[in-house]
Amino acid sequence: MRSGRKSSSVDKAFEIVAAVSEAGRSGITLGALAARAGVAVSTAHRYVTSLLELRVLDRDQAGCYRLGVTLIMLAGQYLDEDGLRAVAQPYLAELVELSGETVHLGVPVGHQIVYIDKVESAKSVRLVSRIGNRAPLHCTAMGKAVLALLDPPTIDEVLAEHLDLRTPRTLTGDDLLAELALIRRQGFAIDDEENEEGVRCVGLPIRNSAGQPVGAFSVSAPAGRFSIDDCHRLAPRALAMATDISHRLGYGPTVKNGSRPI
Structure with missing residues (x-):
């Protein structure tokens, strides 16, 4: 036994x-x-x-x-069978076309976000990233979008850790708590050069049928051509995509007009 x-x-x-x-x-x-x-x-x-x-x-x-x-074979089989990735792929492609920038899809693993898909920008200057990369929850757009929706004890657990100051802009402590509250109110997160200097991202959470954050996607670009205003202009369309993906995974009650809140 x-x-x-x-x-x-x-x-x-x-x-x-x-x-x-x-x-x-x-x-x-x-x-x-x-x-x-x-x-x-x-x-x-x-x-x-x-x-x-x-x-x-x-x-x-x-x-x-x-x-x-x-490992490549096993990872390929996992990605081929992964429902989140399959549902999200057409939205990622649409978002790249809409924004002109690179789009990532990630899932939370422990206190990190793991990149499971990526659609490249067609622009000559692009970001260096790859599927399988891991990044902290506290300083990335995808990570903060997920972290903001976790239960309070888990958020406390993350904040109690020694959080790496990846750049001078990385948020910790009360500043990070205030940022998470803002993310919950507006529905999206912005990484304002907090994980990597010169890179700005906007990230959206994806929820499952239980309302739990099971993933996120982000638009990432060099900060010089992707401003905070650009992030806010893109956010409404990206929010609609996050809503659609979450609904396809079973999240949200149906209301009379056929739409479901996120």
């Missing part, structure tokens, strides 16, 4: 995979991987040998480790 306890081996394997993921395209050496995972090099070697055999990891000619094809 299973005890229900977690496997430390499985935990450590996932720590190693996460460390490789964080290293990005440049990969990571065995020594650096062992240091980041907090294990001896011999232990790291034992884990990566198994992960290489499973094609969860790959190793290049320089001996650096990267994510392998198995």
Whole structure:
């Protein structure tokens, strides 16, 4: 009979995979991987040998480790079957055409937002981001849009953490609480260079049938061509899209005119 306890081996394997993921395209050496995972090099070697055999990891000619094809296949299957992504995709494409800027779709995982889809702007100067990126809830447009709708104990839990000051504009403490209250009133969030200097975003939450925030989407652009006024001008159309996506996921009671509030 299973005890229900977690496997430390499985935990450590996932720590190693996460460390490789964080290293990005440049990969990571065995020594650096062992240091980041907090294990001896011999232990790291034992884990990566198994992960290489499973094609969860790959190793290049320089001996650096990267994510392998198995993870790509599993991620692709997940994204293909993901209802939120399927429902949101046409709206993301429409929003890119409307705004001329890059649009992201993300889901909350713990106290972070994870990018699960992206539609690129056609403009020559674009943002560097990729599906699978993680970003904090407290300083991103998508993250704040989700955070504002979480239950008060969860918000308190997030605010009690050591929140990274990603830029001089990052909000924390009472300033962040006031920002979350504003987001709840207006229905959208603005990242005014709070996560990355020179980048401004407007984000909208997506709710499920229980009214919980299960995701968000955002329009992101260089701050020099995407002003706060631009964010506010785009917000009504983006809000309508967020409402439609949420309704397709089952959120909101139907009223007499056939519309449903968000």
